[in-house]
Amino acid sequence: MTSKMFATRNSEDIISVISPPQSTSAFRSRPSLTSQRSNDSAISSGANSDSDETVNSIINDVVDFESERSTSFDSGCYSDEAFNSEEFATAQNLAKAWKMCAEFRRRVEDGKDTTSIEQSIQREIAYVKKFVRNNDWPVSHEIRSDIWRILCHTKDYDAQKTTYHQQLEDLTKSGVKQLQPLFLSFDGIVVCDHGLKEQGAVTLQRLLIVVECVRPEIRYVPILYPLCAMFLHYMEPEDTFACVMRLLSQGNGFMLQSEVAVYASAHTTLALLKKHKKKVYQALKTKVGTSDDEKLAEIFKDWSAWVFKYLPYAYLVRVLDCFLVEGHKMLLRVVLSLTYLWYKEKGKSTLPSSVAAGSVDEKLDAVREEIIQVVRDCPISISTLLDICTSIRNFKFSTVQRLQADFELKHRDKINLERSMKSQLSPTRTMYTQAFSSAIIDCEVASEIMNALPTRFQLETPSLLFRLSENGVSFTQLWNLIDQAEQSILIIKSTKNEVFGAYCSASWSERRDFHERTRSKYFGTGESFVWYADRSIGLPRIFHWAGTSSDHPDDCPQMFMTANDRLLIVGSGGGDAISIRDELTSGLSYACNTFSSPALVPGNAFEIAELEVFSVVSSVD
Incomplete structure (x- = not known):
């Protein structure tokens, strides 16, 4: 790859032209394969007796789940030979299945008859879901970059890669003097690069500027920054760009793309918790000291940070495997499961007396901090976490859509009014170039x-x-x-x-x-x-x-x-x-x-x- 870099981190004159690394390994700052195996093994075995009790309690609550996992870090068994033959053979099957799904999408877009292949496609999608959920590849395994590209591939994939290089060339020629993309100035955006090296962090900022140039209407996508960072750990910038363009093109199917949608999602999450985890919902009410769902929903206002900032890296990688197949619904499964973990770990304990005697808002903040701490120190293995996620029965996309639409309709006027008030004064922004000279305006x-x-x-x-x-x-x-x-x-x-x-x-x-x-x-x-x-x-x-x-x-x-x-x-x-x-x-x-x-x-x-x-x-x- 011979494209130009034009940024150095922590520099006042942000943009300068430098050569990029030849592979994404130069972007990463992650544990070695050997150390990662030992880390995953430690996660699997549990860190202490309290965690063991939590694991046993959770397993007893989870509906029987037939696992067909191959050997992996999580089980403490690893075979290079197995991954070089059996896993890659299975990955080839995945590619074939997913290409059938892509062909189905193309036929729908072209208005062609799809009835003859629809049932076959549904079987293939079910196969892909099961395959990705149950195969615990190591976080550093090279198969992941191929799988993620397959899952994000469309007929426009190569064209998007070309677009990335063209936009990059235009930016480089311009001598642009700004690094930070505009959307990062909004509240609620998750900013975490998960240990990218300096070169990778520079590439990430540049990539986000290109995304903003190509899709200027995209203004509020809280998970865009960490998602791009995760892609850069496994693939080249142009592939990351093509993958992100595919996900953005699906509306809210993968990434929530408006303030109204993000605000409503907190209420949707609470409603789903109330439906699928009633004990957890009741524990939240008791601990916060309110039955007002409007207030309780505030606990979930930053749920995207739970997954994309606080969840351990090895866990997030596996979540993304599933997310790229199942979309936004998978993230909601994870959030409900993390809240369930909080219930098992801290839900029945009392808040400190100074907080318990305080306001509802103070107790909400305390519960949020408890959940974040549980997420950071996740007491179970990623396999068990995914088991909990997938054991939530009758978790239908249609239900999620209906709840989301209802809450968006209910809160749209409120959010639009708040947005209007915020935008009355234009935000201070870094200029790209000199302002034009007018006889009318200063x-x-x-x-x-x-x-x-x-x-x-x-x-x-x-x-x-x-x-x-x-x-x-x-x-x-x-x-x-x-x-x-x-x-x-x-x-x-x-x-x-x-x-x-x-x-x-x-x-x-x-x-x-x-x-x-x-x-x-x-x-x-x-x-x-x-x-x-x-x-x-x-x-x-x-x-x-x-x-x-x-x-x-x-x-x-x-x-x-x-x-x-x-x-x-x-x-x-x-x-x-x-x-x-x-x-x-x-x-x-x-x-x-x-x-x-x-x-x-x-x-x-x-x-x-x-x-x-x-x-x-x-x-x-």
């Missing part, structure tokens, strides 16, 4: 507008194409000067000193392609946004596409841009966010459903004092 406002652009467009300073005071009030002159721009920033100043505008994500020349757009006169993408300058804070208030914060973006209006020879409109649906007609002298602004934005000027009508259009480009040629 450097600080220009910087905030640039920070709101998709990351890949923050690599070059926007350049001025049109200024009303210099080029005149003619639409003809406007189109002649700005049609060349693939993307543009529009800035307007009214005669009453109101300042507002838009980022337009498509070329205005597309107005001439009306006949090619059979469904709509509108064009542009969900990366567009509108804004106005708030004088009270000296910063712009930015309104992104409504679909960005919706769990059902396809249902949101997508009327981003439209125009003709003497008309320019940005945003529509309920009203136009910005509309200018006839000449570049006046316009109107109303509340707009596409951006969920209010009127950008008081009184709706405005007279234009100055208007600027800047070209936005993605990278250095």
Whole structure:
């Protein structure tokens, strides 16, 4: 692999060009195979008598589970020969089964008849689940990288690898000066690289920036950071990128991808605990001292960190084996099982008197800390933990979906309101490059507008194409000067000193392609946004596409841009966010459903004092 690295860890000038390692071994900082065997053996045998009692108690509660595991670390038996022949032969069978599943997905996507193979596919999926659950490969076994690639493979896999290298090349050429991806600034994101070496940590940050460039709509995925880190322990960055793109494409099937979904998942988890582990649920109520499920659900608000940060590395690896087959539902199984372990270890004990006499919130925090401690010091082997996970009967995906949908509907307005309040002030962000110079807005406002652009467009300073005071009030002159721009920033100043505008994500020349757009006169993408300058804070208030914060973006209006020879409109649906007609002298602004934005000027009508259009480009040629 000959791609370029451009980061060094713990450096003020974050990005520099360095050569990557030739294999992922340079990324890892994990125990050797021999030490890992002894660690797993110790885990299997139990560390003390208290743990033995816990194990015996748990085993008595678990429904009989027929295990067909091959020899492994966990059993204390290991055979190189077995893994080189029997295990690889089985892995080949897995590959065949999973390719059949992939073929089934392709046939569905292509609209072909699938009835003749559906039953066969269901059998193969059941086989894959059983195979992955019951084969305890050592954490350092080379088979894992192949298995994970198989489980994440799609027809676009190689194309995604190419996309990764292309984006990486664009970033390297740009001389970008930021390492940390934007999504890491949000609360609740799990940040843990599980012992990657310095080079691997640099690669991880770079990989996440590329993911953010390619999927700019992905803003809140708590497990994305540690999941990418785990992939990098076993495969090259381009393979990691392709795998992550596959998982992200499945909506919430693998990774929850919105604040609403994450918030609702805590309530879903509590409801599942109430259904499948009633004794544990009752113990939580008693220990916290409340029957209010709204409060009890707060225990699970950071459940993703239990799995992806606090669970021992060897355990997490095995959980991921199953997760890549079974998706989000497997993580819920693990969370319920970890809560069950807490119940066996600490559920019947009393909290310290100082905490017990405190508020419900204090007791909630104490119980959360107890659970995290149990997860860190997991008293059972990973095999037993997975047995507990898979012994939860009638744990149906349809039930999970129904509960999740109900709680999302119930709490959506609350979360959207909180998000809106948080976003009133634009967050401070590191600039990629120098802000553009405008006759209407100052450097600080220009910087905030640039920070709101998709990351890949923050690599070059926007350049001025049109200024009303210099080029005149003619639409003809406007189109002649700005049609060349693939993307543009529009800035307007009214005669009453109101300042507002838009980022337009498509070329205005597309107005001439009306006949090619059979469904709509509108064009542009969900990366567009509108804004106005708030004088009270000296910063712009930015309104992104409504679909960005919706769990059902396809249902949101997508009327981003439209125009003709003497008309320019940005945003529509309920009203136009910005509309200018006839000449570049006046316009109107109303509340707009596409951006969920209010009127950008008081009184709706405005007279234009100055208007600027800047070209936005993605990278250095």
